[in-house]
Amino acid sequence: MDIPYYHYDHGGDSQYLPPGFRFHPTDEELITHYLLRKVLDGCFSSRAIAEVDLNKCEPWQLPGRAKMGEKEWYFFSLRDRKYPTGLRTNRATEAGYWKATGKDREIFSSKTCALVGMKKTLVFYKGRAPKGEKSNWVMHEYRLEGKFSYHFISRSSKDEWVISRVFQKTTLASTGAVSEGGGGGGATVSVSSGTGPSKKTKVPSTISRNYQEQPSSPSSVSLPPLLDPTTTLGYTDSSCSYDSRSTNTTVTASAITEHVSCFSTVPTTTTALGLDVNSFSRLPPPLGFDFDPFPRFVSRNVSTQSNFRSFQENFNQFPYFGSSSASTMTSAVNLPSFQGGGGVSGMNYWLPATAEENESKVGVLHAGLDCIWNY
């Protein structure tokens, strides 16, 4: 076996190839005589196998880059590891991608019957995965395995050489392949590098969507709290002012709030008196609205009773404040009118009690009239 290498290394007569002789190696010869030698010596070059980057060439461009061959061409290429832990299975070019098909076949040595390599069959698809169009270009990829595995050879940890055999599956003549090669000529831009960024771009967009959606909910949630604290602050200020004027601590919180509101509205009492007269004269005409506020009236009565009790206590303690507080209460009633409001659902709920309310109102009217005459 050494003799052929001896002659080959010296060139000369071995360069001449008689007609009919071609490079038609077996799988074992490719592994043991060419791939193994390339892995051990990266500078090794063969007259039959050229080096090429399969990601930068279309299959129809490969025949032009081969050193020899008419219907099948052989190349040394580096297997590109995209991630240190795994192997990329998608080999993309500008016009398409190589897709593995079938099972990897084992290659054994005819002498020792030991496993020396593996052979993978791939088919070229035009377009983008996974919607590519299958073509007739076929590739056989040979790699070391077994005792010649890359893991056992320290140098190969950096570079992993493989041998690729490329050919067309159909019975088309070589002229057809050549014409396709001419037509398929194109840019040499690397598509594999382009694919990576596009994949990375998609992930950030997803993250950005999540990020955009998250702020929206916090902003909506933050709206209600802005209103509640304002109201609470208002009450707090009122209660402080009341405490400063009075030393009574036995009064309930609600009473304190109500009394404080009275004091705060004292300046408006004078102007309110005029308003009361006007509103009183105008109230009788809109009798049609009596039905709407009836449920409100009921709830109002409940709060009014509690107010009366608190006023009676204060009246006993402060005789002169009693009259002023009464007038203040009247003005307090006027203030809510500016706010307005009303609920349809509430009205519907309280409708059954309308008749009873009317009777109670009639009694109240009589009492009111008597008081007015006395005053």
Added chain:
Amino acid sequence: MDNVKLVKNGVLRLPPGFRFHPTDEELVVQYLKRKVCSSPLPASIIPEFDVCRADPWDLPGNLEKERYFFSTREAKYPNGNRSNRATGSGYWKATGIDKRVVTSRGNQIVGLKKTLVFYKGKPPHGSRTDWIMHEYRLSSSPPSSMGPTQNWVLCRIFLKKRAGNKNDDDDGDSRNLRHNNNNNSSDQIEIITTDQTDDKTKPIFFDFMRKERTTDLNLLPSSPSSDHASSGVTTEIFSSSDEETSSCNSFR
């Protein structure tokens, strides 16, 4: 014997992987034509042997590879050519039509190619085997001026191989199934996305409820206003209570 040595020498000269793998055109133009004209051959790799002297498996050379031989066609009768060639265990029978060997450039017919199959037994009851022979001969007769020449033919004998592509097809189907699984997983991802969308709508519902609560707080102040605006009964009630208190004061 010399031919055998030459063949070995020829093989040894080449690096590993190189073999004699000629096309029909090369066989006819480069080897058969020169043989007929008694010119030197490019390579001494084709021995002379009568292919009808032995069965195909007994011919010299490696059985697993294609073997090439220069052979002569013996004319049994001066007027016709015998189509059957008998050997020890069987006979070669022609099949199909003779194909023309054409040059790849000028489209000139340089020879004819006959395909034969080996049958075991005696004709016409022989059993067919997988041994195939391609017989090449020149299309034009040599000039008569060269004198009497032997009818050289070039024979290629090989064992027909049956390729098994079914495995690849089955594997391809399994690949498709895996691809379908990927599609299903992507659909599941979409479903998950839909669920997330539902979760996002809930906060809006909460916000609406909170707004209602704010309105409830306003109901207390607003109810007296509605009562006051609707009728004078409320005002009269307050005024009556004030008068009562004032009357009590007058008593005291």
